Amino acid sequence: MTEQRKDILDMLAAGKITAEEAEQLIAALERDQAPAVAGHDAKPKGKVKYLRVVVDATDNGEPSRVNVRVPLQLLRAGVRLAALVPPQALVKANASLSDSGVPIDLTQLKPEQLEALVEHLDDVTVEVDSPDATVRVFCE
Amino acid sequence: MPQLVTVKVNRPDRRPLRFWVPVLPVALLLFPVVVLVVLAAIVACLVFRIGVVRALGAGWRVISALPGARFDIEHCHTAVLVAIR
Structure with a gap:
């Protein structure tokens, strides 16, 4: 579990945010992380033969x-x-x-x-x- | 430069055919023909006003880039594979 996701769940547990807000925050976090993961898995340029x-x-x-x-x-x-x-x-x-x-x-x-x-x-x-x-x- | 050309032919109800053609020995064997082809290419370049050195260089690049090419065609129960290594 990433640090940011843990923070969101902590805030939810502490009652600082609602479950709906936590869900939105986690969804936004996943959106941000997706391109980074895709970029990591992408074929390195110049490697295709x-x-x-x-x-x-x-x-x-x-x-x-x-x-x-x-x-x-x-x-x-x-x-x-x-x-x-x-x-x-x-x-x-x-x-x-x-x-x-x-x-x-x-x-x-x-x-x-x-x-x-x-x-x-x-x-x-x-x-x-x-x-x-x-x-x-x-x-x- | 290509070293080996592999040709496989699978036909229905017949034994599969496989050929391994070593390019360098065959090219040496066909050396007179290769010389004639190069001479014909040079004449064609001069007739069409193309730089002979550039044309021969480009032709050599094409031949050098052939290793790794693979053509695999299957239809019904017949298959032909040509692989250049």
Whole structure:
């Protein structure tokens, strides 16, 4: 039992506060302590090494599972490789993407932005649930 | 750099297949092919006006970052696993 919680219970026992006030105080105390505990348990930054993609699906009643683990270092290397793509190829890719209904201008995508994106991937968890499939993307 | 590539294939009603491919001996064995691929990459870089050193460096980084990659696909009773160490 923490010191603050003991103080609250002492005050309640002494009749200085009501049971309702004690409950509110303890609830406030727990709210304050929760982020600290979560912060302690959180993954240390820079420790994640892999991007995991797990897909569980049912195809015509048959189960399918895809489990891919990609080192984040590989993503960073891929970003550097993608930075070498010549502008004329990007223009063609833009046109193809536009035709496919994905109007993204790849020439505006800078390697630094992609690297920053990879750097912050450890905070990302994507979960998609549908009746036929479950997709989870996370870092570990 | 990758040292070992493990490939496992499980098929229904058949014995599972397992391959352990040591990368360095295979690369040495395929050295002439590797040289040709590097030369082709250099020519492509010159044609498309890409820095040859930067491109080869980036390619090497990709190869060096491969260890730890793992691809595991199961469908029905068939499963394929490729793990790079």
